[in-house]
Amino acid sequence: MPNTESQAPTNFIRDIIAADLAVNKNNGRVHTRFPPEPNGYLHIGHAKSICLNFGIAKEEAGRLCNLRFDDTNPVTEDTEYIESIIEDVHWLGFDWEDRLYYASDYFEKLYNYAVQLIESGKAYVCDLSEEEFRPYRGTLKEPGKDSPCRDRSISENLELFQKMRAGEFDDGAYVLRAKINMADPNVHMRDPVVYRIRRATHHRTGDAWCIYPMYDFAHCVSDSIEGITHSICTLEFEIHRPLYDWFLDQLNVECHPQQIEFARLNLGYTMMSKRRLLELVAEGHVDGWDDPRMPTISGLRRRGYTPAAIRNFCERIGVTKFNSLTDIALLEHCVREDLNKKSQRVMAVLDPLRVVIENYPEGEVDELDAINNPEDPEMGTRSVFFSREIYIERDDFLEDPPKKFFRLGPGREVRLRYGYYITCVDAIKDPDTGEIVELRCTYDPETRGGSSPDGRKVKGTIHWVSVAHALNAEVRLYDRLFTDENPLGSENPDNYTDLMNPESLTVLKPCKVEPSTRDAVPGDKYQFERQGYFCVDNDSSPGNLIFNRTVALRDSWSKIAKKQ
């Protein structure tokens, strides 16, 4: 079935696949894979790759996409990351059926392929240490020179490699190198390391191995083993492609996938480096991988983003080979668009100002009808409770309202959403600070439900919550994590923590929310009318409601106010 969510725009990778299909390459098969290393949590940049790889597979029946963990470096990898990655890819809405693989599953095969390489004289065991080898590698401009071990006999290489596996040498004492060309202008082709000795307990194979294959060898062979047709990766691997092809050519395998590179996602005011993200977590600059300010999938989930919004974003940004910096406003647009259609509306007062309706009888309660979602009548209606004392938003009242301010002011009339028209008759101030502590208003009983029999118009409608019925809640407002659009793009990328936004988190407490949210559970999403989309946080509980602001509503008043 074609993708019904949106007609996916074409891109150069789809074009390549279409061209391959046209000449019946791979017998018409299309098989991709998403190959994360389990050394960190997935971020929105990985979502781009996931949507691309799984998206291509989803396009037509018979196409497949594997999930494969590229777990060849036990030092940095962990099962915690495996679990989070599996959860995140599923949450995004993709499925690999029974094709969950690990490069570590192929360790034995990989070893045998390495032996094959040695036997054909294409690899040798080198006893130069990392440091000793450095001068042999040459520079970007100058060729390297051959290792003294380069001409070791095949039988000796075989024996040494076997002993490497058997644990007879110290870490780093020997490596297996591909015998390619020390003068190649591409430094990755200058006899790259294929296997290194590393006594580290692997999260899946334990201590079964003390030698581990390098990426360039493990990755192409793993792709080949799985019958991958199109091996899609990011631009920084472009320079590795000749090596990818070299290994598969030497090994004479039946499946030789085509590596295709695309530009990774860069998003403004955040960063996509797993290493840097890990630092933010480890150094306590954020609350964890799922801190709602993080660009991780788990952070976005906790923030209230939906899988559909993220998938849609990934479609819209396109796929090219050009390094770009995507405007965060596009991501925000995508969540608003999705949440607007789906969210239950509710009234919540974030910065409460008490209002007494002087002519409303004490002790009386009115039950009013409110629409749950004007975008979706099927979501029905609910009751909101009105009484003599209510809270309104502090910034919905101005003592000296400027032009075009449609809300409350002395002597002004506004509509309470789904309620009555009220007119402000007095503003009571704290005698010491001058701060307004309470408003005195009157209501027009004829305007119940929000319209007047005489047809008079009010320009403003404001949200409110009955004091007697309001629930207390904590509300967490989030802003961009960095003050710089490209925090790692400065001259000194190491100082990125200097660029962190001290106001990225604002906690509001106590806020006043409608009683209909009483039983809200983590993950529940609401639109707080006139304010934004909010999501119940993981820390929330029935007696202690906590909401995260996913994204604010578009606010044209703030633009007008700024201009004045």
Next chain:
RNA sequence: UGCCCGAUGGUGUAAUGGUAGCACAGCGGUUUCUGGUACCGCUAGUCUAGGUUCGAGUCCUAGUCGGGCAACCA
């Protein structure tokens, strides 16, 4: 002075030799019991110089600018 890749409005992208289009952002308007949504309109672009062609964003040449590459990381 090495190798690889790239260049289209402010941003992200489309146009496969034939009217430079879409989305976001910005600006203006209509509708509205959310200053939301929806709808309408406006602003704004082919890195430069040559060449091929009836015709070039697209092909060729030269230049300019940007990114990547020298881990026993992926």
